[in-house]
Amino acid sequence: MGLTINQIRDNTTRARHLMQRSRAQGFAVGAFNIDNQETLIAIARAAQKLSAPVLVEVSDGEVKAIGLDNIRDMVDNYRLEYGIEMYVNLDHSPTVEDCKRAIDVGFEFIHIDISQANHDATTEDIIAKTKEVVEYARFTGALVESEPHYFGGSSNLHVESIDYEEIKKTFSTPEGAKAFVDATGIDTFAAAVGNLHGKYPVPKQLDLELLQKIRDSIDCQISLHGGSDTPLHYFEEAAKIGVSKININSDMRFAFRKELEKVLAENPDEYAVVKLMPQVYAAVQAVVEEKIQAFGSANRAVM
Ligand SMILES: [Zn+2]
Numbered sequence: 401m402g403l404t405i406n407q408i409r410d411n412t413t414r415a416r417h418l419m420q421r422s423r424a425q426g427f428a429v430g431a432f433n434i435d436n437q438e439t440l441i442a443i444a445r446a447a448q449k450l451s452a453p454v455l456v457e458v459s460d461g462e463v464k465a466i467g468l469d470n471i472r473d474m475v476d477n478y479r480l481e482y483g484i485e486m487y488v489n490l491d492h493s494p495t496v497e498d499c500k501r502a503i504d505v506g507f508e509f510i511h512i513d514i515s516q517a518n519h520d521a522t523t524e525d526i527i528a529k530t531k532e533v534v535e536y537a538r539f540t541g542a543l544v545e546s547e548p549h550y551f552g553g554s555s556n557l558h559v560e561s562i563d564y565e566e567i568k569k570t571f572s573t574p575e576g577a578k579a580f581v582d583a584t585g586i587d588t589f590a591a592a593v594g595n596l597h598g599k600y601p602v603p604k605q606l607d608l609e610l611l612q613k614i615r616d617s618i619d620c621q622i623s624l625h626g627g628s629d630t631p632l633h634y635f636e637e638a639a640k641i642g643v644s645k646i647n648i649n650s651d652m653r654f655a656f657r658k659e660l661e662k663v664l665a666e667n668p669d670e671y672a673v674v675k676l677m678p679q680v681y682a683a684v685q686a687v688v689e690e691k692i693q694a695f696g697s698a699n700r701a702v703m
Pocket of ligand 1: 492597
């Protein structure tokens, strides 16, 4: 069932209030990727148990796997069933057209990421396309997130360790952040301060001093991508500095697969795999709960 424009605008207004609360109260909201219904159930249960606002997010491949309308409907159905504060974010959208489609079906949050799709995209191109999405999003009030250049990793398990000297070259700067926000009018700036997509053999380190300088240089929201495998104390400090949104994917995927392998091995004669899934989504739920606690977003939901 499609949402009416009034319903979409009510949702985006509540989403904007959530971002204001996150800033005023010093907590961050988790943005958790889904590529199946069980993972959505895990997120909804964690949100209900901890009274936490949550974002469910889908990247381009996840949209192709599930479908935009299905994602919107499933999130709305579980939101009502569980009585929780839950929104949808389009994560790392490679094109303006994909963003417009997600805005049309009522996604509250839109991440336009031209540089990830094309690492050679010029700054002018990135700014022009980001601005086009910002302008289109005015119709529904959706919040637009972006960043001026590509940063590393992928949402998977990496065996290589992290070359911090290489990665530092891709860090955001306070001046660059301000120039990009001023040029595009985005609602949320995706900062690169040591956060990296994926899981690595060594823990990640975030440059919180740089994060504070970026916070001081811009007025809009700040997001952190690549939150998996980050020591939890960084999240607590980042939320206090003023990060509003933290993306988590790989840690959930890892828990999902590991638990699925375990439960399949333990039940070789069970062909109704659906009966084995509660154990799998319980494992993913535990990951989501741990992040919610670290982000400070438990008991922050407003219904
Ligand atoms: Zn990301």
